[in-house]
Amino acid sequence: MTDSIPNPDRAPLPMDLATLIRCAADDSLSLEQADALRAHLADNPQDQARIDFERGLRDATAKAMNTGAAPAELRQSIETMFAEQQTADTVGPPETKSHSYWSQPRRVGAIAALILFAFSVVLIIQRPNQSNGWSAGLSQRVVSWIQTEHNKCCDSDKYREKKLNVVTVADAQERSRIDLGAAPTHIQIENAGYKFVGYGSCHIPGGGASGQIIYAPINGVGEPVSLFVQQDNGQLDSVATNNDCIEGIIADRSKADPGDQLYIWRRDGLIYYLITCTQNKAKPCLTSLGAPDNRISL
Amino acid sequence: MDRADFERLALEQLDALHRMAMQISRRHDEAADLVQETYLRALKAAHRFEDQGQGIRPWLFRILINTFYTKRKRDNRGPTSVAEFFTEESRETTPAEPPPAWDLACFDWEHVDERIKAAVEDLKPEYRAVLLLWGVEGLKYREIAEIVDSPIGTVMSRLHRARKLLADALNDCTEELGVRTTRTNPTDL
Known part of the structure; x- marks a missing residue:
């Protein structure tokens, strides 16, 4: 049985087993869906392994997709850009062109x-x-x-x-x-x-x-x-x-x-x-x- | 929020934004450009930012993803006519097949890291985006939907399909990994 906390704030979901299992692993079941899954697991306890698999997959995915820190040069260039923008705002005209789409250099x-x-x-x-x-x-x-x-x-x-x-x-x-x-x-x-x-x-x-x-x-x-x-x-x-x-x-x-x-x-x-x-x-x-x-x- | 606070909070999200940029663009130079453009747009629109209790991160993600897709859309322009208007969402359905019921007691997730990386590599950018927001950033469906500006059903479809694809990639090597699998079909509700 999942230990998910039923969340009444979730949108209604389709009642197919695959969706319920994945949502259970994400702690995203409504009360009604949690009840349905609980009843299912009572008769099919082996399906708890499917929920456990999804949780393991989530952790493994997080590890595989975590690319670490951003390059130091990128951080520096953004800090420089912030400083330049501040200077431009200080000495430049008032913000009549404040929309980003129209203020950035185009390629x-x-x-x-x-x-x-x-x-x-x-x-x-x-x-x-x-x-x-x-x-x-x-x-x-x-x-x-x-x-x-x-x-x-x-x-x-x-x-x-x-x-x-x-x-x-x-x-x-x-x-x-x-x-x-x-x-x-x-x-x-x-x-x-x-x-x-x-x-x-x-x-x-x-x-x-x-x-x-x-x-x-x-x-x-x-x-x-x-x-x-x-x-x-x-x-x-x-x-x-x-x-x-x-x-x-x-x-x-x-x-x-x-x-x-x-x-x-x-x-x-x-x-x-x-x-x-x-x-x-x-x-x-x-x-x-x-x-x-x-x-x-x- | 004054400018100094905004810059500080925004820069705290640099690693997360760079992660996302790398996942959707798959190129270091493009990711760096994307992040810089995101910060520039954010700075210009800073006076419009209102913290809705989730901090600045979802807002920055939205700008980044929007910038990426807008640029890609512009780069992709070309001739032809299509009759697929508004059909993108309807093509995406949640997978009907539930996750595998493996005996995880004898399964070592550490050994599948490279396989998952390779499977992630094969996904479409929009799948990688929701996978990252779900897996790494730990966001809920509704939060992801707001960031990618899509209905919650679309987010769930993409996320569940992406996870199914990753599971399939692992399923191909269960024997090699020494995993005992349950062969019985799941009972429907």
């Missing part, structure tokens, strides 16, 4: 990848025999353009500050009203954990005035997301209604990782494009932005 590799990507991206949102509006060719150009712009704004302080130079929500709404003929709504997404950083006009392929808003995670963890807004001239008529939210992923099938997520929907004469590389954060953003619940993957 040449990232730029190269970006350039390569700009030439190679393929939109998944394609439908054969589209005769007008949202054609495969246009969709590829739109997605490629959106991702390139989003990345450029993430990668370069100067580019972002120059392009997205409207830095308050009120000014952004006023400016977008002028740019687009209508102000996008629900653009504050702090409920989703993101704060408004900047807005600027842009030129999404396919016609119609457009603008971009970029948001940063409030807690400083994660990547920015961008919301692009474009005048709706019927580009999506053949693929989506006002009640639909098109969802797609821009990725390389040969790679294991999911790519950036792109969501597209229409509302009140505007088309909205949300791009994020954080899959789990996309849903709360969409909720805050008022995107339709009906998702369609094309």
